[in-house]
Amino acid sequence: MTPDAQTQPVVDGVFADDPARLLGARCELCEQTSFPRLDGCPYCGSETITPVELSDHGALWGWTTVLHAPPGYLGSVPYGFGIVELPEGVRVVTRLAVPEDWWSFGQPMHLGTAEVGVDPDGVVLTTWEFSP
Amino acid sequence: MSTTNRVPVDVIGIGLHPFGRFEDRTVTEMGVAAVRAALHDAGIDSSDRPGFQAAFCGTAYSGVAAGHKVLGALARTGMPIVDVEAGCASGGAALMLAASAIRAGQYDTVLVFGMEKMPRGIIRSSFFEPWREHAGLAATPAYFALRAQRLMRERGLTKEHLAQVVVKNRSHGVLNPDAMYQSETSVDAVLATRVVCEPLHLHMLCSPNEGAAAVVLRRGTGSSGAVRLEAAVLRSHLPGSVLGEATPLAGIDDSDITPPSTLAADAAYAEAGIGPEDVDVVECQDTDAARELLGWEELGLCVPGDQARILASGDANLGGARPINPSGGLLSKGEPLGASALGQVVELVRQLRSTAGARQVHGARVALAHTVGRGANASVTILTH
Numbered sequence: 001m002t003p004d005a006q007t008q009p010v011v012d013g014v015f016a017d018d019p020a021r022l023l024g025a026r027c028e029l030c031e032q033t034s035f036p037r038l039d040g041c042p043y044c045g046s047e048t049i050t051p052v053e054l055s056d057h058g059a060l061w062g063w064t065t066v067l068h069a070p071p072g073y074l075g076s077v078p079y080g081f082g083i084v085e086l087p088e089g090v091r092v093v094t095r096l097a098v099p100e101d102w103w104s105f106g107q108p109m110h111l112g113t114a115e116v117g118v119d120p121d122g123v124v125l126t127t128w129e130f131s132p
Numbered sequence: 133m134s135t136t137n138r139v140p141v142d143v144i145g146i147g148l149h150p151f152g153r154f155e156d157r158t159v160t161e162m163g164v165a166a167v168r169a170a171l172h173d174a175g176i177d178s179s180d181r182p183g184f185q186a187a188f189c190g191t192a193y194s195g196v197a198a199g200h201k202v203l204g205a206l207a208r209t210g211m212p213i214v215d216v217e218a219g220c221a222s223g224g225a226a227l228m229l230a231a232s233a234i235r236a237g238q239y240d241t242v243l244v245f246g247m248e249k250m251p252r253g254i255i256r257s258s259f260f261e262p263w264r265e266h267a268g269l270a271a272t273p274a275y276f277a278l279r280a281q282r283l284m285r286e287r288g289l290t291k292e293h294l295a296q297v298v299v300k301n302r303s304h305g306v307l308n309p310d311a312m313y314q315s316e317t318s319v320d321a322v323l324a325t326r327v328v329c330e331p332l333h334l335h336m337l338c339s340p341n342e343g344a345a346a347v348v349l350r351r352g353t354g355s356s357g358a359v360r361l362e363a364a365v366l367r368s369h370l371p372g373s374v375l376g377e378a379t380p381l382a383g384i385d386d387s388d389i390t391p392p393s394t395l396a397a398d399a400a401y402a403e404a405g406i407g408p409e410d411v412d413v414v415e416c417q418d419t420d421a422a423r424e425l426l427g428w429e430e431l432g433l434c435v436p437g438d439q440a441r442i443l444a445s446g447d448a449n450l451g452g453a454r455p456i457n458p459s460g461g462l463l464s465k466g467e468p469l470g471a472s473a474l475g476q477v478v479e480l481v482r483q484l485r486s487t488a489g490a491r492q493v494h495g496a497r498v499a500l501a502h503t504v505g506r507g508a509n510a511s512v513t514i515l516t517h
Contacts, residue, residue, distance in 0.1 A: 011263035024382075035382040043371050043384070062375075064277040064329040071256035072265025081274040081329070083374060091374040092382045093275075095268055099330075105285065116267050127267040 010116055010125040013037065017113045020128055021056055022092065025049040033088035054092075056111040058084040058130070061091055063099050074117035074125060084109045084130045097131035107132060139235040140352030141361040143515065145174025146478045149247075150310040151343035151465040159194045162344040163202035163247040166471075170245070170346035182208040184348065185239040188230045189215045190222030190246035191470030202245070219377070220417065221503045222246060223345065223473030224366055224511020230349050231364040240351050246475075247344035248468035255340050259379070259506055269381070273337060273420075277329035279375045280422030282386075284331065287437045289425065291331050295322035296443045297421035298335055301457045304450055305464025307491040312341055312466040336421040341466030345474035347481070359484045362404035362514040367395035369508040377508035392510035393417075393430040393502060400500075400512040401432070408432035411514075412454060412496040413483050415476035417503045418461040428456070431502055431512070450491055458483065458491045473511055476501035484517035 009015065014036045015022050025034050027041035028048040035054060040047045063082030069075075080096030095114065114129040147169025149162040176183035182203075189199025199215045218225035223246035230242040260270035283289060299319055305311040317335065325334040352360060369376050369392045374383025376391055401407055414433060418424035428434040433454070434442055442448055448456040459465060459479040462472060480499035482488040497517055504510040 010267045011261075014263075032384065062278040062281050064274050064281065064331075066268060066271045066274050066329060067327065068254075070254050070265070070268065070271035070274075072260075072262065072270060073268045074266045075268055079268055081268065081271055081278075083278060090382050090384060093269065093374065093380065119266070125266060 006122065007124045007126060010127045015128040016053070017126055019056070020111045020113045022054040022111065022128060024052055024054045024090065026052045033090045035090055035092055054088060054090070055086045058086040058092070058109055059106045060103060060109050061085045061105070063096055063103060065099050074119060076117065095127055095129045097129060103132070139237065141231050141234050142350050142352040142356050142358035143347050143361055143477070143481050144350045144358050145170040145172070145176070145348035146481045147171070147173060147346040148310055148475060148478045149344040151341055151468055151471070151475065152312040154342050157342070159198065159247050159249040159342070160201045160205060162249070162342060163189070163245060164205050166247065166344035166346040167202060167206060167243065167245050170243070170348050174348040176348065182211055184211065184241040184243040186211050186230070186233060187213045187243040187245070188226035189213065189470070190218070190226040190474065191215060191248055192217050192219065192222055193248055193250060193469065198247070199245070202247070218366065218509040219507045220419070220467070220469055220505020221366060221473060221507070221509035221511040222470040224364065224503050224513060225509065227347070227364040227474065227477065227513060228366045228511065231361055234349055234351050242349045243346065244349060244474065245344065245346035246470040246473065248470040249342045250340035250468060252340070257506060271329070272379070273332060274329045275379050276337070276420045276423065277332045279426070280331055280420065282375060283422050283426055287425070287439060289440060291323060292319055293425070293440055293443055294331065294336050294421040295319040297418065297424050298322045298463055300443070300449050301418060301461040301463040304458050304491055305460025307489070308460045308464065311460045311464040312339065313460070313464045332420055332422070338419055338462035339466040341468055343466070343468040343471045343475065345471045345478050347474055347477055359481045359515050359517045362516050363400035364511070364513050365396045365400040365403065366509065366511045367392045367399065370395070377505050379506065391430050392508050393427060393504045393512070396510040396512040397431045397502070400514050404514040404516070406498060406514065410498050411500045413458060413480065413493040413499045414454065414456045415459060415461070415479055415501045416456055417505070418457060418463050419467065419505070421463065424457070424461065427502055427504070431500070450493065455493050458488065458493055469505070473501065473503040473513070476503070477513055477515070480515050484515055
């Protein structure tokens with residue numbers, strides 16, 4: 001996707017879009033990787049975390065198709081929704097490409113970005129999305 | 133079976149406003165109806181004012197000082213009135229606060245009520261940041277669907293099993309005049325309703341709706357003859373789970389993390405001095421059909437993986453060894469968040485008083501109620517008679 005003045009991420013500080021990467025953190029105390037990045041570790045409470053960019057691929061852990069727009073959603077349906085397990089050992093709740101019948105548990109998934117929709121100011125919003 | 137050196141707490145009154153859709157009623161009016169019925173049932177009449185020393189009101193969507201509006205309309209104010217929000221466990225949280233205050237010696241009689249008037253459709257929750265809504269990450273039924281998918285995979289369950297839960301609960305709801313849906317259904321009919329999010333079909337999900345429930349608690353005496361509140365426990369989630377009602381953006385291995393429902397159940401069993409094998413009748417959170425089957429194992433009511441056998445055996449049906457959701461559950465009643473936990477308590481008090489009519493569980497002496505929801509919060513209540 002080519003960024004331009006009319007396009008911006010749906011949220012700042014959660015993902016980078018060129019190339020697509022999730023912005024997480026690694027705890028120096030318990031060594032757990034977390035996402036999104038907070039100012040401490042949500043697993044052990046330590047305040048010593050290191051910002052990291054997470055892997056851009058993982059294994060499919062759960063998936064479904066959202067057929068009806070949930071409250072506040074700016075995009076179109078259907079869209080995929082699920083969980084991808086990254087090599088770092090963290091399972092990310094994520095938007096997915098629209099699932100297909102041949103998808104299976106554990107299959108490789110790759111990170112990209114996708115246009116969600118247009119906000120009231122006419123700006124095209126983008127988010128992260130995993131697809132096979 | 134009460135543990136020693138503990139102040140006993142009795143349930144001396146119950147009241148309910150039916151669960152459903154009531155276009156012409158405000159949430160305050162529904163709360164008034166439930167509280168009035170509970171006070172009447174408790175024998176607290178107009179000459180006893182205020183009749184209780186504190187009130188706790190569970191609600192999530194009723195706005196500022198919602199409980200105060202109800203008690204203002206009843207001319208029963210002046211005491212502390214506390215509105216409590218804990219997602220689907222709001223009523224359980226209110227009950228815990230009230231029982232704890234009585235056990236601590238702070239009050240003798242406490243009113244607990246819960247009420248809600250939910251918008252139609254998917255629940256919108258300020259829990260989700262606006263950007264999560266914009267991006268499609270606030271699709272509550274999709275979280276339920278992911279958990280259902282994993283449960284089916286790990287426990288060898290199919291969509292037919294999920295439909296059987298709906299058939300069971302709706303067959304009970306037929307007998308409950310306070311339920312929103314009072315009609316039987318079939319596995320085929322459930323599977324013929326539209327898919328909301330695979331594997332969940334529309335009738336496998338409860339409807340957010342409207343209603344109110346109330347109970348009056350009083351410091352008990354040795355042999356009051358009233359239903360006794362043995363335990364009212366609230367717990368929250370431990371860090372880490374990706375599938376629980378915490379609806380996080382990431383998590384780790386769920387198998388290593390004790391869910392809040394188990395934390396609450398274990399504490400409640402310990403407080404009541406009983407185990408799951410002693411429970412005769414259960415009201416269990418069935419936000420969706422898979423949620424109930426997960427609840428069975430989280431509450432220690434079944435060995436993980438035994439759900440399909442229990443469904444086939446009829447043990448969880450009325451007339452079975454241990455009926456689960458004799459009221460029809462949320463799948464029949466719908467879910468008015470703040471009222472749902474206390475609605476369960478009202479049902480179980482009726483069961484223990486042997487006043488549950490056509491859905492009576494004969495000989496029920498020990499009853500357990502369970503809610504779990506956003507936060508994540510879980511409540512477990514144990515009652516005996």
